[in-house]
Amino acid sequence: xxxxxxxxxxxxxxxxxxxxxxxxxxxxxxxxxxxxxxxxxxxxxxxxxxxxxxxxxxxxxxxxxxxxxxxxxxxxxxxxxxxxxxxxxxxxxxxxxxxxxxxxxxxxxxxxxxxxxxxxxxxxxxxxxxxxxxxxxxxxxxxxxxxxxxxxxxxxxxxxxxxxxxxxxxxxxxxxxxxxxxxxxxxxxxxxxxxxxxxxxxxxxxxxxxxxxxxxxxxxxxxxxxxxxxxxxxxxxxxxxxxxxxxxxxxxxxxxxxxxxxxxxxx
Amino acid sequence: xxxxxxxxxxxxxxxxxxxxxxxxxxxxxxxxxxxxxxxxxxxxxxxxxxxxxxxxxxxxxxxxxxxxxxxxxxxxxxxxxxxxxxxxxxxxxxxxxxxxxxxxxxxxxxxxxxxxxxxxxxxxxxxxxxxxxxxxxxxxxxxxxxxxxxxxxxxxxxxxxxxxxxxxxxxxxxxxxxxxxxxxxxxxxxxxxxxxxxxxxxxxxxxxxxxxxxxxxxxxxxxxxxxxxxxxxxxxxxxxxxxxxxxxxxxxxxxxxxxxxxxxxxxxxxxxxxxxxxxxxxxxx
Numbered sequence: 001x002x003x004x005x006x007x008x009x010x011x012x013x014x015x016x017x018x019x020x021x022x023x024x025x026x027x028x029x030x031x032x033x034x035x036x037x038x039x040x041x042x043x044x045x046x047x048x049x050x051x052x053x054x055x056x057x058x059x060x061x062x063x064x065x066x067x068x069x070x071x072x073x074x075x076x077x078x079x080x081x082x083x084x085x086x087x088x089x090x091x092x093x094x095x096x097x098x099x100x101x102x103x104x105x106x107x108x109x110x111x112x113x114x115x116x117x118x119x120x121x122x123x124x125x126x127x128x129x130x131x132x133x134x135x136x137x138x139x140x141x142x143x144x145x146x147x148x149x150x151x152x153x154x155x156x157x158x159x160x161x162x163x164x165x166x167x168x169x170x171x172x173x174x175x176x177x178x179x180x181x182x183x184x185x186x187x188x189x190x191x192x193x194x195x196x197x198x199x200x201x202x203x204x205x206x207x208x209x210x211x212x213x214x215x216x217x218x219x220x221x222x223x224x225x226x227x228x229x230x231x232x233x234x235x236x237x238x239x240x241x242x243x244x245x246x247x248x249x250x251x252x253x254x255x256x257x258x259x260x261x262x263x264x265x266x267x
Numbered sequence: 268x269x270x271x272x273x274x275x276x277x278x279x280x281x282x283x284x285x286x287x288x289x290x291x292x293x294x295x296x297x298x299x300x301x302x303x304x305x306x307x308x309x310x311x312x313x314x315x316x317x318x319x320x321x322x323x324x325x326x327x328x329x330x331x332x333x334x335x336x337x338x339x340x341x342x343x344x345x346x347x348x349x350x351x352x353x354x355x356x357x358x359x360x361x362x363x364x365x366x367x368x369x370x371x372x373x374x375x376x377x378x379x380x381x382x383x384x385x386x387x388x389x390x391x392x393x394x395x396x397x398x399x400x401x402x403x404x405x406x407x408x409x410x411x412x413x414x415x416x417x418x419x420x421x422x423x424x425x426x427x428x429x430x431x432x433x434x435x436x437x438x439x440x441x442x443x444x445x446x447x448x449x450x451x452x453x454x455x456x457x458x459x460x461x462x463x464x465x466x467x468x469x470x471x472x473x474x475x476x477x478x479x480x481x482x483x484x485x486x487x488x489x490x491x492x493x494x495x496x497x498x499x500x501x502x503x504x505x506x507x508x509x510x511x512x513x514x515x516x517x518x519x520x521x522x523x524x525x526x527x528x529x530x531x532x533x534x535x536x537x538x539x540x541x542x543x544x545x546x547x548x549x550x551x552x
Binding site: 018020021024028031032034035036038039040041042043044045049050051052054055056061065091172176177178180181184185187188192193194195198199202 | 303306307313321328459466475476
């Protein structure tokens with residue numbers, strides 16, 4: 001437990017050495033929505049679209065993409081931050097030190113995952129508050145518990161993916177490009193910006209991504225779109241039960257492999 | 268040739284060799300990480316498709332009457348594609364050039380490079396050459412694939428002028444790349460500067476929408492960006508977009524912006540370089 005706490009503390013100390021980063025992560029998902037708003041205005045000439053409504057359940061595309069952008073913070077955090085967490089240690093020159101410490105590397109990984117979860121959740125809360133106070137998003141107290149439930153279910157599944165991403169960097173070293181690519185693939189096949197029903201391929205692949213179910217549920221709660229609460233919760237839970245142990249297993253195997261082959265210190 | 272002239276030409280030749288050496292070095296490093304190298308050619312497609320799909324979801328098809336009434340182009344795919352194709356050079360400036368010095372720091376070679384017998388701008392110019400070649404290749408592949416897949420017909424008669432506009436835009440963006448590279452020396456965590464700048468430029472540049480949809484203030488800001496004139500110029504030549512500003516004005520402003528941005532970039536870089544060495548923060552992480 002102490003290892004996890006110390007890892008979280010260390011990560012926050014490093015983050016606070018670069019305060020500009022914190023500001024950037026709070027505002028950037030909201031900034032990414034702006035081009036979509038202008039694109040919508042140019043294509044439709046209004047802020048609502050009937051074809052969009054028939055696919056998404058709401059004609060208003062701005063709140064739709066805004067929620068997608070906010071929730072995608074978790075995706076970036078899981079894939080990008082978790083994936084790069086061990087690569088950063090290589091750059092700092094501390095990877096060998098932490099992995100040769102007399103603790104299970106899995107605890108260090110969980111510490112990094114916990115740090116990223118706390119950070120992303122703080123960003124999401126600030127972003128939601130901005131949406132409530134500036135854009136007039138309506139969140140009643142009764143919805144807060146289900147919102148956090150779905151966010152929790154999403155985080156667990158995504159960090160399973162994040163653990164595998166961390167393992168990937170141990171294996172192929174310069175993996176930031178691959179992580180970016182993976183991030184874009186998730187971005188393409190999840191209903192972050194548009195309803196995946198727009199294309200049969202995106203619809204078929206989105207079924208395997210936890211973000212799809214979380215976004216359906218969160219948009220349902222926040223925008224009052226009809227959705228099946230239990231179905232989405234159970235699917236997310238099943239995905240979590242698969243991805244989390246799988247992520248830890250893959251990380252353990254690859255970490256052992258890099259140690260056996262002596263490639264841990266390779267650049 | 269006089270002694271002075273020979274000295275100057277030998278110095279220029281020396282710099283050009285150093286610029287090319289930097290270019291070659293970057294290709295070698297990139298080819299060491301093959302999966303990442305291949306990924307760079309696939310990424311633009313994955314990046315572009317969400318914009319198309321978003322457009323399809325909004326329109327329920329490919330063509331927009333509203334867009335046609337504003338720009339003269341009704342094809343959302345062609346309009347968006349040309350915008351995002353050439354904005355790829357923004358990544359070249361902000362990421363590749365800005366990233367260059369931080370990467371050397373990670374590799375532990377920044378100080379070694381900085382004591383080489385060439386001015387620092389030569390190093391950044393080498394990175395610019397490499398990233399232009401690399402990005403150009405990526406864009407060529409992307410252009411062939413997307414135009415074939417979506418059956419986009421381009422006006423080839425305007426290709427020379429379109430490329431001239433792109434060249435001026437690119438040189439202007441180099442100024443931005445030099446600013447980011449310079450700020451990296453002082454701020455270290457380069458990517459925040461890079462990402463913030465590129466996000467703001469992407470918002471203000473009329474990539475997937477015409478200038479007319481932007482609020483008044485952002486429209487004014489867009490007038491100072493090379494990407495604005497580059498993109499609307501290219502789209503006019505290749506797709507026949509109606510212009511809000513005349514062609515001579517576009518080329519005149521692009522030339523002015525390029526002089527201002529390059530000079531400003533060099534100035535910031537030299538100040539940051541001197542500041543970093545004076546403070547002794549060059550090797551600080």
